[in-house]
Amino acid sequence: MxxxxxxxxxxxxxxxxxxxxxxxxxxxxxxxxxPSMGPGSFEGHDDEAVSALGVLGEIRSGERAGYDAYVIAGxxxxxxxxxxTYVGATAAFAPVRRGAPV
Numbered sequence: 896m897x898x899x900x901x902x903x904x905x906x907x908x909x910x911x912x913x914x915x916x917x918x919x920x921x922x923x924x925x926x927x928x929x930p931s932m933g934p935g936s937f938e939g940h941d942d943e944a945v946s947a948l949g950v951l952g953e954i955r956s957g958e959r960a961g962y963d964a965y966v967i968a969g970x971x972x973x974x975x976x977x978x979x980t981y982v983g984a985t986a987a988f989a990p991v992r993r994g995a996p997v
């Protein structure tokens with residue numbers, strides 16, 4: 896199974912850590928990515944809204960590449976209804992809680 900993990904912010908170091916944890920925990924083919932545009936971190940609801948376009952772009956590219964599932968890994972409750980209706984694969988939403996090991 897090919898899983899694309901999307902970090903909704905543009906922090907490359909966080910994206911690398913999330914990808915490493917996901918690969919180690921699952922033993923599956925994991926591609927961890929972050930959008931090229933958007934906030935470096937989330938400081939409020941406006942950052943969540945701004946990041947939605949970048950997240951959707953990553954999911955669209957994953958659909959073209961044939962990924963089986965997606966995980967949007969971010970702090971807080973990232974309720975992105977559009978990716979859930981857009982993808983033919985499974986879209987999971989995994990909020991990362993403050994203090995959780997990443």
